Amino acid sequence: MDSPEQPAPESPREPILTLPGALTVYVLLLAAIHLRVLLPPQLEYWTIEVFGFIPKRYDSTLLAMPFPGGSGAKLWSFVTYSLLHANLSHLGFNVLWLLPFGSAVARRFGPARFFLFMAVTAIAGALAHLISHEHEVAPMIGASASVSGAMAAAIRFAFVHGSFLSFRQGDADAASQVPALPLSRALRNPRVLAFLGIWFGVNIIFGIGSIAIGVDGVSVAWQAHIGGFFAGLLLFSLFDPVPRSGRSAADAASPDAF
Template sequence: MESSPELSQDAPREPILTLPGALTAYVLLLAVIHLRVLLPPELENWTVDAFGFIPKRYDSTLLAVAFPGGAGAKIWSFVTYSLLHANLSHLGFNVLWLLPFGSALARRFGALRFFAFMAVTAAAGALAHLVTHEHAVAPMIGASASVSGTMAAAIRFAFVRGSFLSFSRGDADVAARVPALSLMRALRNTRVLGFLAVWFGVNIIFGIGSISIGADGASVAWQAHIGGFFAGLVLFSLFDPVPRPAVRAADASSTDVVE
C-alpha cells in the first residue's frame, strides 16, 4: 500500500487543455498585433495599407502611384497580411478554427516548420487572391488562408487510427505523430473526401452569396482560403518530419481509417 502514492506520482497526467508552444506564440502574436486598432485612425489605416495584401500594388500599368510600404511591401505583404484582422470577431473566428487543427500540426511539425508552413500557406492564399482580384484596391487581411492550410494538412493524418479525429486516439503528442496518408490515399479516403466536400461547399456558398463578416461588412476572401487549403494539402509532405512506413497493398485499406 505504501507504493501507491509513488505510482500515482509517476503516472502520466495530461492537462485538459494544452496548446503547443508554437501555436501559443502564434496566437499571442496575432493578439498583440491586433492592438494596432488602438492607434490613431490615420496611423492604423496606414498600417493596414502597408502590411495588408493589395492586388493593385502589382499592377504594372499604374504610373507614379505611391502605395504605403513602397517596394518592400510587394514582398512582405504576401505574409504580413495574415497577421492583421479587421476586428475581434474576425480574429476570434480564425483562432477558434486554428486551435484544434493548428495544435495537432504544431505538435507534429515543431516550431520552425510550423511557422514556415503558416507563411507558405499565407503566401499561397495571397497568390490566389491576386490572380482572381487583379485590380482590387481594398487590402486583404486575416489568417484564414493559413488556417485553411492547417486544416488541409491536418486531414492527411487526422483520421488515421490513433490520431485526433479517430475513435481511438491516444494522448495529444502521440495522436499528432501518427504516420500520415499519402496524397493519393488521402484522396481515396471516404472521411477525407467528406471533409473536403463540406469545406469546399461552405466556401462556395461564401463566394456565390457574397457573404460578409464582422461589423465592418468585409467580404470573405474565399479564393485565398482555397489557395491556402490547396497549398496545405499538397505541400504537407515537404514539412512533415514523421516518416510514412511502406504499406503493402493488401494492408492499405486496414490502416487508413479507424474502425
C-alpha cells in the same frame, strides 16, 4: 506481522487543453499585433495599407497607384497580411479553427517547420487572391489562408488512427506521430472526402452569397482560403518530418481507423 498497505500513487492529471509552444507563440503574436486597433484611426489604417495585401499594388499599367510601403511592401505583404485582422470577431474566428488543426500541425512539424508552413500557405493564399482580384484596391487581411492550409495538412494524418481532436495531450502527441497517408490514398478515404466536401461547400457558399463576417461587414476572401488549402494539401510532404510507412496506409483502410 503484515505491514500496512501503501496507497497507490495517483497518476498526474493532464491539463484539459494543452497547446504546442509554437501555436501559443503564433496566437499571442496575432493578439499582440491586433492591439494596433488602439491606434488613432488614420494611423491604424496606415498599418493595413503598408502590411495588408493589395492586388492594385502590383499593377504596372498607367493606372497604377502609389501605396504606403513602396517596393518593400510588395514583398512582405505576401505574409504580413495574414497577421492582421479586421476586428476581434475576425481574429477569434481564425484562432478558434487554429486550436484543433494548428495544434495538430504544430505538434507534428515542430516550431521552425510550423512557422515556415504558415508563411508558405499565406503566400499561396495571396497569390490566389491576386489572380482572382486583379486591380483590386481593397486590402486583404487575415490568417484564414494559413488556417485553411493547416486544415489541409491535418487531414493527411488525422484520419489514420487516434484523434488529433482529443483533449488528452498523450493522445494528441501519439496521433501527431502517425505516418501520413499518401495523397492518392488520402483522397480515397471516406472521412477525408467528407471533410473536403464540407469545407469546399462552405467556401462556395461564401463565394456565391458574398457572405460577410464581423460587425464591420468584412467580406470573406474565399479564393485565398482555397489557395492556402491546396498549398497545405500538396506541399505537406515537404514539411512532414515523420517517415512514411506502408503499414499506415493499410491501417487507414481498416473500418475502425480514425
